[in-house]
Amino acid sequence: MHAAGKLVVTDKSPASVVWFRRDMRLLDNQALCAAMATGYRVHAIYIVDELTAAPWLPGGASRWYLHHSLVSLQASLARIGIRLYLFKGDPVEILPRFTREVSGVHVVWNYLAEPSQLQVDRKLEAGLKKSGCEVEVFHDDTLLPPMAVQKQDGSHYKVFTPFWKRSRELLLNTDSKLSLRDIPRAQVKPVAFDPADVSALELLDDHSWHDKLHDYWQPGEAAANARMEYFLSDIVADYSVMRDVPAEDGTSRLSAALHFGELSVTRAFARSQEILQTDSKKACKDSLLRFQSELGWREFARYTLMQHPRSTDTSLDSRFETDWVWQQGTDLLSKWQHGETGIPLVDAGMRQLWQTGWMHNRVRMICASFLTKNLGIHWIHGARWFWDTLVDADLASNTLGWQWVAGCGTDAAPYYRVFNPLLQAGKFDPNSTYVKRWLGDEVNEKPIVDVKKSRVDALARYQAMRDAT
Numbered sequence: 001m002h003a004a005g006k007l008v009v010t011d012k013s014p015a016s017v018v019w020f021r022r023d024m025r026l027l028d029n030q031a032l033c034a035a036m037a038t039g040y041r042v043h044a045i046y047i048v049d050e051l052t053a054a055p056w057l058p059g060g061a062s063r064w065y066l067h068h069s070l071v072s073l074q075a076s077l078a079r080i081g082i083r084l085y086l087f088k089g090d091p092v093e094i095l096p097r098f099t100r101e102v103s104g105v106h107v108v109w110n111y112l113a114e115p116s117q118l119q120v121d122r123k124l125e126a127g128l129k130k131s132g133c134e135v136e137v138f139h140d141d142t143l144l145p146p147m148a149v150q151k152q153d154g155s156h157y158k159v160f161t162p163f164w165k166r167s168r169e170l171l172l173n174t175d176s177k178l179s180l181r182d183i184p185r186a187q188v189k190p191v192a193f194d195p196a197d198v199s200a201l202e203l204l205d206d207h208s209w210h211d212k213l214h215d216y217w218q219p220g221e222a223a224a225n226a227r228m229e230y231f232l233s234d235i236v237a238d239y240s241v242m243r244d245v246p247a248e249d250g251t252s253r254l255s256a257a258l259h260f261g262e263l264s265v266t267r268a269f270a271r272s273q274e275i276l277q278t279d280s281k282k283a284c285k286d287s288l289l290r291f292q293s294e295l296g297w298r299e300f301a302r303y304t305l306m307q308h309p310r311s312t313d314t315s316l317d318s319r320f321e322t323d324w325v326w327q328q329g330t331d332l333l334s335k336w337q338h339g340e341t342g343i344p345l346v347d348a349g350m351r352q353l354w355q356t357g358w359m360h361n362r363v364r365m366i367c368a369s370f371l372t373k374n375l376g377i378h379w380i381h382g383a384r385w386f387w388d389t390l391v392d393a394d395l396a397s398n399t400l401g402w403q404w405v406a407g408c409g410t411d412a413a414p415y416y417r418v419f420n421p422l423l424q425a426g427k428f429d430p431n432s433t434y435v436k437r438w439l440g441d442e443v444n445e446k447p448i449v450d451v452k453k454s455r456v457d458a459l460a461r462y463q464a465m466r467d468a469t
């Protein structure tokens with residue numbers, strides 16, 4: 001069912017249908033360019049697909065972001081004469097039906113590098129082709145097609161550094177991989193649009209808790225590109241150092257824009273590469289390379305998920321499921337979630353997350369380490385909480401981040417690392433600027449665990465597991 005009511009399309013001339021997914025942009029959008037190039041009328045469709053997403057249905061913060069990103073996309077498409085039709089349900093039923101209703105003869109989309117999404121794609125592609133449609137599917141969500149990066153013997157990389165070295169080589173040696181595309185020129189007059197269509201998808205719940213997110217985020221393609229340019233002109237020079245200082249605006253804050261595809265990762269990489277080739281200052285070079293390698297982690301997360309579809313719910317190192325005793329503790333978990341652990345940096349991070357829908361990367365690592373190691377609680381509980389509260393919640397990156405910190409994932413550190421949140425605070429927030437920002441003058445309760453003792457216990461659990469296997 002079209003979210004805004006009955007679908008009425010009177011023009012029966014052949015049409016091209018662009019299925020928008022997490023590529024919510026006009027710039028550098030291969031699928032959109034391909035649709036415009038056909039010369040047919042172009043219709044755009046977005047489907048809220050809870051079936052494929054389950055059991056990782058987007059959480060509240062992510063749905064808030066999506067709602068506003070759709071409003072922005074709807075307006076941008078309308079300016080170039082394309083109406084965005086919005087649906088809720090199973091794409092395998094909706095897309096072919098919609099295509100028939102609008103006399104579609106050509107259907108195009110950018111695929112998502114997630115195993116469950118690719119299954120849907122395969123079904124759709126086969127069904128649409130069978131019914132006589134031309135189908136085009138583009139790679140657009142990552143810098144390189146996920147499985148294009150292989151070792152010389154054809155096997156897959158398990159460790160990030162050689163993976164990224166090889167990816168960079170491939171990217172820089174193949175000009176076409178970095179080709180960027182302009183916003184397609186409008187073929188017809190702008191069309192009317194109604195933001196109420198997006199509201200009909202019911203992405204926002206009735207409570208107004210999400211109003212606060214407007215203070216921190218401006219979803220939409222224009223804001224994403226503006227932020228990227230600001231980051232690359234004003235922030236990036238000091239990125240390699242400042243990216244670890246949570247009190248500073250020292251990172252790109254582009255994760256939500258990249259997740260929803262408001263900004264193409266290819267453009268982010270290509271723009272940073274342009275500056276790298278023209279700016280000779282060493283510090284800036286280091287920073288740009290560092291930024292690119294963070295984009296590389298995003299690639300690696302997708303690459304890993306493609307190889308290990310079950311890693312969203314199960315530790316990659318199976319010993320952590322069979323031989324590890326995770327602690328049960330709903331009270332401790334609740335205190336962690338609400339920033340009431342009595343450990344200032346952890347509590348500040350969890351409050352930042354709750355308030356803004358985002359948490360600084362270093363603090364994400366510290367909070368995740370505290371939950372999984374000092375409290376000994378299974379990483380899945382942390383991953384679920386982040387999933388519900390992050391505006392940038394991303395299945396691949398969240399899974400990789402949690403498993404990496406918990407020590408059970410890919411590219412695990414050669415030793416069992418327990419971040420000491422007190423030492424980390426001294427190093428990365430020496431004047432407590434970040435802690436004060438999120439905790440104010442609140443006097444900390446007694447810590448819910450002794451940091452030193454719980455670290456020793458965690459290491460003992462790890463040793464016991466190693467001895468047992």
Ligand SMILES: Cc1cc2nc3c(=O)[nH]c(=O)nc-3n(C[C@H](O)[C@H](O)[C@H](O)COP(=O)(O)OP(=O)(O)OC[C@H]3O[C@@H](n4cnc5c(N)ncnc54)[C@H](O)[C@@H]3O)c2cc1C
Binds near residue numbers: 243254256297395
């Ligand atoms: C436990 C844990 C959970 C995480 N969950 C998510 C998540 O759900 N979604 C998400 O996008 N990132 C996640 N990350 C990775 C990282 O924390 C965020 O991408 C980063 O903090 C976003 O801020 P930024 O855009 O300013 O990053 P920058 O430092 O400016 O990095 C640029 C971009 O590179 C990518 N990136 C950076 N670090 C990583 C990383 N470690 N893994 C994958 N991609 C990375 C992001 O797309 C980011 O926008 C998680 C990390 C941890 C430790």
